[in-house]
Amino acid sequence: xxxxxGIYKQRKxxxxxxxxxxxxxxxxxxxxQYKNITVNKxxxxxxxxxxxxxxxxxxxxxxxxxxxIDFYYYxxxxxxxxxxxxxxxxxxxxxxxxxxxAMGNAYYTHLGPFNKTGIYWAKSTDGGVTWSDSHKIYGExxxxxxxxxxxxxxxxxxPFKNNLYVSWTQFDxxxxxxxxxxxxxxxxxxxxxxxxxxxxxxxxxxGGDSKDGDxxxxxxxxxxxxxxxxYVAWAGPRGIEFDKSLDGGMTFNKDVWVCNQxxxxxxxxxxxxxxxxxxxxxCDISNSKYNGTIYIxxxxxxxxxxxxxxxxxxxxxxxxxxxVRVNNDELGNGKEQFMSNFSVDPATGxxxxxxxxxxxxxxxxxxxxxxxxxxxxxxxxNMMISDSPFIPVKRIFFGDYIDIDVxxxxxxxxxxxxxxxxxxxxxxxxQF
Numbered sequence: 001x002x003x004x005x006g007i008y009k010q011r012k013x014x015x016x017x018x019x020x021x022x023x024x025x026x027x028x029x030x031x032x033q034y035k036n037i038t039v040n041k042x043x044x045x046x047x048x049x050x051x052x053x054x055x056x057x058x059x060x061x062x063x064x065x066x067x068x069i070d071f072y073y074y075x076x077x078x079x080x081x082x083x084x085x086x087x088x089x090x091x092x093x094x095x096x097x098x099x100x101x102a103m104g105n106a107y108y109t110h111l112g113p114f115n116k117t118g119i120y121w122a123k124s125t126d127g128g129v130t131w132s133d134s135h136k137i138y139g140e141x142x143x144x145x146x147x148x149x150x151x152x153x154x155x156x157x158x159p160f161k162n163n164l165y166v167s168w169t170q171f172d173x174x175x176x177x178x179x180x181x182x183x184x185x186x187x188x189x190x191x192x193x194x195x196x197x198x199x200x201x202x203x204x205x206x207g208g209d210s211k212d213g214d215x216x217x218x219x220x221x222x223x224x225x226x227x228x229x230x231y232v233a234w235a236g237p238r239g240i241e242f243d244k245s246l247d248g249g250m251t252f253n254k255d256v257w258v259c260n261q262x263x264x265x266x267x268x269x270x271x272x273x274x275x276x277x278x279x280x281x282x283c284d285i286s287n288s289k290y291n292g293t294i295y296i297x298x299x300x301x302x303x304x305x306x307x308x309x310x311x312x313x314x315x316x317x318x319x320x321x322x323x324v325r326v327n328n329d330e331l332g333n334g335k336e337q338f339m340s341n342f343s344v345d346p347a348t349g350x351x352x353x354x355x356x357x358x359x360x361x362x363x364x365x366x367x368x369x370x371x372x373x374x375x376x377x378x379x380x381x382n383m384m385i386s387d388s389p390f391i392p393v394k395r396i397f398f399g400d401y402i403d404i405d406v407x408x409x410x411x412x413x414x415x416x417x418x419x420x421x422x423x424x425x426x427x428x429x430x431q432f
Contacts, residue, residue: 036387039065039073039414039425041084047071050399051414051425052097055407056127057155058104064128065414066096066108067425068399074128079412079427087122089134095148095400098128101162102155107194109151109166112139119149119168123194137166137188137197145174146186147212148278148400150221155346156285158228160248164190166197167220167232171210181210185220185234189249203243203252208236214264217241219278226285226292231317233258233281233296235265240279240296242317258320259311262302269306269338271364271392276400277306280341288349290376292316297326297342297353304332308340308355310377326371326380329359337369343406350374350432354404354413357384365389368415370404372432385428390417398423 040048048067056062065073065082070092073082086092093113100106106124108131111117118139122131139146149168154160166188172181185204188197208217217236224230230245232252240258245251261277269275277299284293294313299306302323309323327337340355350372357369368386373379392398402415409432417426 036385037079037082037427039082039084039427040067040071042071043422043424045396045421045423047423048425049397049416049423050094050096050401051416052401052403053405053412053414053427054098054100054106055405055410055412056100056104056106057102057407059127060407060410062104062127063412064098064100064106065425065427066098068096069094070110071096072098072108072128072131073425076127079429082427083129087131087134091116091120091134097150099151099153101153101164101193103162103193105193107151107164109149110134111146111149112136114145117141117145119146119166119188121151121166121194121197138186138200143173145171147171147174148218148220152222152224154224154228154248156224156226156228160228162193163248164194164197165222165224165230165249167203167222169216169218169220171212171216173210175212176210179209182207183210183216183218185217185232187220187222187232187249187252201252203232204234204241205255206238213266219265219276219280221279221281223281223283223294224285225283225294225316229283229316231281231283231294233279235261235277235279235298240298240311242296242320244317256317256320258296259323260302261298262300265298265300267301267306269336271366271394273394273397274400275338277338277340278400282342282344284344284349285346286344286349290349293376295342295344295351295377297340299338299340299355305334306336306338308337308353308371310342310351310353310373312377324377324380326353327355327357327359327369328371328380328382333359335359339402341401341403343404345406345409347408349376350406351377352404352406352411353380354402354415356402356415361389364391366392368413368426370411370413385413386417386426390419392418393421396421396423
């Protein structure tokens with residue numbers, strides 16, 4: 001009997017261990033059950049890349065995406081199927097950003113060609129199915145050159161409700177090594193749902209050079225606070241800087257230094273044509289206890305390899321805390337996390353950060369990870385959401401950003417991947 005009991009106990013122990021690891025596996029993959037979906041139909045060596053995404057607040061099944069240089073993609077079934085199109089007109093030349101306002105109007109901002117530089121926008125009132133011609137916000141001729149625009153709006157009940165805001169970089173002369181040429185941050189607003197935009201104002205007190213590198217001021221992404229405050233942050237030679245407007249974008253205060261960006265915002269990742277850690281800015285407008293907190297997401301090499309960070313302010317940007325590391329792999333292990341973007345849920349205040357990740361490999365294989373914070377950016381849970389790794393090739397441009405949007409617990413992500421030297425746009429979503 002003792003032998004039989006021993007065998008029984010061993011089998012019971014093995015079953016318990018097996019069940020333990022099985023449930024651990026289920027837990028670790030709980031957020032990867034919604035499969036990765038390829039958004040694009042067209043596919044070449046050099047397109048599409050640099051995707052953006054937005055959820056229609058009037059119909060969350062209507063999601064809109066875009067990619068370089070002039071693609072748009074829309075779905076009305078929550079992302080199960082996508083329709084692809086190209087923005088009309090001959091002047092669409094990259095840096096695509098799409099955005100739904102509170103009423104379900106869609107906007108597509110982009111650059112003009114290098115010989116007709118400028119910041120442009122197009123509008124759709126049918127969920128991204130059809131688009132107006134593109135109109136220029138600002139920019140004339142070759143110089144000064146306009147770059148890296150981003151759009152948002154006021155969805156609060158402030159006096160500036162439904163204002164549209166666009167911020168970007170202006171170069172005296174793009175990639176100039178002349179120390180007399182500089183870069184500055186510009187800002188424009190629309191008070192009539194995109195019918196027209198104001199002549200831009202300069203909001204950066206200090207500029208940068210025109211080389212399109214660490215000493216250039218770039219990454220100006222604006223967001224709106226719970227009382228209609230307009231917040232903008234960017235990177236440059238002094239690290240990350242911040243400015244704000246309390247009158248709906250008419251005027252801005254003095255710049256505030258946020259933190260250093262160790263190694264600069266332009267950095268090298270093996271296998272990528274180029275990479276950056278440019279900041280993204282968002283504010284909690286939910287009814288959570290973190291209401292009004294401003295967050296800036298960026299990446300740098302302060303720990304010896306590239307990590308993803310969140311830095312926050314709880315006093316409308318007057319002072320800033322220490323950056324918090326988002327990726328939770330071993331500190332300083334030489335594994336790269338890069339090209340992050342993030343969003344704050346306007347319903348819950350939860351923070352969702354999307355980034356590329358190589359923690360599992362010793363080569364250039366790359367995963368995509370989503371990190372979630374439910375405590376105001378103090379701690380983050382990491383989960384892999386890509387179905388399989390991919391390996392990028394340096395000679396092919398991979399884009400400068402990926403994107404994420406969150407609405408009432410619905411998280412929608414898009415990123416670029418490369419297989420056999422061909423690019424594709426991947427979509428993933430989950431209802432949290």
